[in-house]
Amino acid sequence: MDELPGALGTSASLALRLGQAVFSIASLLFMCLDVQFYSYTAFCFLVTIMGLVIPWSLTLAMVDAFSVFVKRPSRQAGIMSIVVMGDWVLSFLSLAASCSSASVTDILMASGGSFCSAKLCGRYQLSAAMAFLSWFLSLASSLFNLWLLASL
Numbered sequence: 842m843d844e845l846p847g848a849l850g851t852s853a854s855l856a857l858r859l860g861q862a863v864f865s866i867a868s869l870l871f872m873c874l875d876v877q878f879y880s881y882t883a884f885c886f887l888v889t890i891m892g893l894v895i896p897w898s899l900t901l902a903m904v905d906a907f908s909v910f911v912k913r914p915s916r917q918a919g920i921m922s923i924v925v926m927g928d929w930v931l932s933f934l935s936l937a938a939s940c941s942s943a944s945v946t947d948i949l950m951a952s953g954g955s956f957c958s959a960k961l962c963g964r965y966q967l968s969a970a971m972a973f974l975s976w977f978l979s980l981a982s983s984l985f986n987l988w989l990l991a992s993l
Contacts, residue, residue, distance in 0.1 A: 845992070847985030849924055850905060850914025857982040858902035861975050865894045865935075868971035871964045872942075877957070883941035884965070887972055890938040894931050894975060921990045928983030935979055939972035 878884035946965040
């Protein structure tokens, strides 16, 4: 079987996983620069989900790096099904967290600045944007791995 770009064990998958981790870390940093995010459930949800995405992405990035350097990708159906399920679950959760954070930030900004300052709401917007970018990369890698799983 030809190598599917973006599937587990390829250099494209390594780039996708590292991008997920970088955008998730950036989302956490922008959200956690201020302690006021604990007042809103959507922001706590985003922090929790990004806290789950980071170790998942970094672990699979290490698997990808090992597979790229050894030049022997793992193509076992059981492992691939676990990776696909984990990717799909975290993809949907990160989409939900980024959408809820973006909507709460929009409501806070529409309130006229009485609940958060412009600087603070700007950080919340950047955090939601980074979470959206992380979700996009997560969706791409989960689709590639689903395609690979179907071809095994």
